[in-house]
Amino acid sequence: MGSLDASLVCDLPPFEHMARQDIAALLERARSIRVEKGAAVFGQDEAAHSFFLLLDGHVRVVRVTPDGEQVIARYISSGELMGIAQALGRSTYPASAIAAVDCVVLAWPGAMWTEVVSRYPGFASNTYKTVGSRLQDAQDRIVEMATERVEQRVANAVLKLAAQTGRRTEEGILIDLPISRQDISEMTGTTLHTVSRLMSAWEAAGWVKSGRQRIVVVEGHKLMLLAGGAK
């Protein structure tokens, strides 16, 4: 596919501190791909042939258990790397990446990773920073699941989504991607029923407005109190 201009991406965290020409050289070797809503960028347990940068859209990273249950590991927003299995010495992807909306991604061949590391150490160290914060996130979530109750976890999940993908509107902060009760339940280890009940209660209290695949946070601070004020 055609080449992209370095200026389009040079402000993204992965390219921080890289020379403009190095960025251009990297981009030249990437393929740019359009992914339709609902389609997979890569699939769980499939050979890790590439690593990716999400240019536009939102991607859901999902794990499926042997007996078919789904768990949402995280949402990727535009500008983030994903599928960086080879950076961690893995040969398969540990989860599936599903486009939550129509997306544009850049893909580099996985075999290029070692070369990239040695040639662009800045890119590599930014990648590892990303990995570090994801490990931190994962560990936070374990603590959360071990110590907090459903209501707190759901409040937290909604707040995180609002912080990550929120857009200010006159009503409040709109979570800018289609998200169902089921999705929230898969992020928090509960059922869509419980999420629905919580959202109804919060709506009655005027803290959120929500509808079909749509959530607007009106009174974030109230949710923060729920989520565990001391933090």
Add this chain to the structure above:
Amino acid sequence: MGSLDASLVCDLPPFEHMARQDIAALLERARSIRVEKGAAVFGQDEAAHSFFLLLDGHVRVVRVTPDGEQVIARYISSGELMGIAQALGRSTYPASAIAAVDCVVLAWPGAMWTEVVSRYPGFASNTYKTVGSRLQDAQDRIVEMATERVEQRVANAVLKLAAQTGRRTEEGILIDLPISRQDISEMTGTTLHTVSRLMSAWEAAGWVKSGRQRIVVVEGHKLMLLAGGAK
């Protein structure tokens, strides 16, 4: 402290594929430290001044929540790296590392990390492999906490410990470090009471033998069935 011989560590995974003399050079710059049972190798939220290699013993990595609850993130066995915050661009340790028994650790100044990466790329890539498998572990645990019931999680935790630190005895596989019901509960997000009841039941069934801070797995396959046979 005195210098160590490279032959002592050259078979450990972190030093795989490194030249003997490079290993020796690295070791020369490490401090070797004895840590008493119960003492901290490093503490949560403290500045990440060093990174470590556990030479001998077992270390418990623990997170404490704002309201004082503890969650055990993992156990480190001898030969593993730990406290590698700087490799991930972090300036503080995300958890505390407590010696489960008397330990010996090697410590390198954190500031050395960038130099180490560029000078010994093999060491770096092995480190990132470690990080990768820990991220994987963490994510597995999230899935587990989200989808499995306490009994399965506890069975899994016991099996993991047996696999990691188990020693064959005539009775069965002995988990070779002092571990209480409370510890298991902090690994699985439950209470010591529930763990105690489960262990009693398993003991009655003849699947384990256990006592004060001591667990022997007699019939591992029975536990595997419990933990979720399909895996």
Add this chain to the structure above:
DNA sequence: CGAAGCCTTGATGCGCCTCAACGTACGTGG
């Protein structure tokens, strides 16, 4: 020998899952 730490076991209650039924928005094809 006392005290502290670890383990066990019972009784009780409730948070949340499960099962069930129905309402409502969406989009697709006749």
Add this chain to the structure above:
DNA sequence: CCACGTACGTTGAGGCGCATCAAGGCTTCG
């Protein structure tokens, strides 16, 4: 464009898994 099917959302009733509260026994160490 309307009718239907499908996916999403809501709300109730019931029950169970596990936390919580409580009390007591058994090691291990100073």
